[in-house]
Amino acid sequence: MSGNSTYQPKTGLTRWLDSRLPILRLAHDTMTTFPTPRNLNVWYTFGAILTFFLAVQIVTGIVLAMHFLPSAVLTNGGTSSVAFDSVESIMRDVNYGWLLRYMHANGASMFFLAVYIHMFRGLYYGSSKAPREILWILGVLIYVVMVATAFFGYVLPWGQMSFWAATVITNLFSALDQVVPHMGGAHAPGIGTMIAQWLWGGFAVGDATLNRFFSLHYLLPFVIAGLVGLHIWALHVPGNNNPLGIDVQGPQDTVPFHPYYTVKDGFYLCLFVIIYAFLVFFHPDFVGNPDNYTPANPLVTPPHIVPEWYLLPFYAMLRSIPQKLFGVLVLFGALATLLFVPWLDTSRVRSMRFRPMMKQFFWVFVADCILLGYLGSQEPQAVWHLGGIDVPLLWPARIGTLYYFVFFFVVMPFLPLIETPLERPKSIAEAVLGTAQPQAAE
């Protein structure tokens, strides 16, 4: 999409097409000859894996939508609903419906697993730094829209977890009542409640909510696809970063994308899909919550409500704060912080391979996210018994939340002041081949 094109149309037809719509040229330049650093490792295959899973979600989703009915109208003497029944009918009656639904539900989990690996990868190798800031920001936007899409999707089966997740998440907006407590006279609702009612289309989560969430769940994946296009465009201007974090200096540092990385991406994609298939066929409900097989009941909150695993760390942060508005601000702040990473990290060295101190803070950060995820899955009143002392889980959650922000706002900007980076190799070719001499790619 940038730089010099090496495409040579060979037949009359492709020449004719090329002078009208150079789409084959675009494909050739971005996926065939595109010069790619020769040292990309396994962590660089997740971009391709993510693209694959977006396609899986769209294809399985469109098929599911042919059988799904977004209606909360009660059935079976008030114990179930049209939406819940239609998902059950997908599971039992529709040919291969069970497979399609499990592919979609587990596909969402694999999608998030891949995106988290992809994001940690970017942090570790300093991929957000100049000249890739826009690339990183587009990535954060994709992630945020993914979270919204998965949230809307999780509501659709209209089970107990669907309903109560929808209730808790939409009520996050009611925290704004503490900013503007009244829209109108005495006892009039605050601005937050107004927003929540606008989202619900009623006074609580209900039929109107389910319908609009389905509409948005169908729309947002295509918004993601558009953002992915921009993301790849922004990637192809500066080109890939790489595990050494040093710039490509010439052809000796790169190999053409095809066949080197098409095959490498394909290889790891196959491995990843094997794990996916294992989940779908052998443990299809491993990541799901059994409570979601109970039809939604607006009058009973399940004793322990939790979001899907990929949102647990944020949930732990929300719960660790005893004040409503502040808790909600921390939750959204944790997401928004990611947008500023390109400027928060002030080190000139991109890759943490050459940053002995930052590397350690990084792994503590990874552990912190996993710890927060675990804490988010526990009951709010839970207590750890550590050698006779009772520690309410609230405390590790608070420390974990604090470290999340300390990592971004203290470690990232200020550690470079005291850290001495290791010496970096002169070039990619030198590090990989032991010589900086140009070598013909076989």
Add this chain to the structure above:
Amino acid sequence: MATTTTDEPTRRDFIYIATGTVAALGAGLAAWPFIDQMNPSSAVLALSSIEIDVSAIQEGQQAVFTWRSKPVFVRRRTQKEIAEAEAVALSDLPDKLARNLNLPEDAPATDKNRIEKPQWLVLIGICTHLGCIPLNNQGDFGGYLCPCHGSQYDTAGRIRRGPAPENLAVPPYAFIGPAKIKIG
């Protein structure tokens, strides 16, 4: 194209500003129906009041009714629960307002201001944190415990501990018989 600079506004300037203004205004006006369609529809707003019979509720028990698709708790309190609720000092309450839609907004959160008749506690059963339904007779204050993030309410439905900012709301209601209540 030759460009002329004049200090006077030209017809071109006029067309430029007029087109921009009309387009921006039009876009703004056209956006409103698309936003407002998401608000509760007239059919939803039309659901107004319900009348309920609470005579079957025994002392120490609670029944749940649905009003405007929200759960309404009707709890028949024991003498002990009433005494506990009355004994709480206002200074111990995180939210000092009664949150009673039948009273002025600044009424203090005394037990008296939370009820019509001491035995009957009528509440909107939605946790003021993030909307879960609190569990009856649980928590350290004898009232309610919210299973979601652990907010605790006392026997007058007032928030005592946890992330919820406000007391459970008291809906607009009135007794229309010894054991008959009209809500809404």
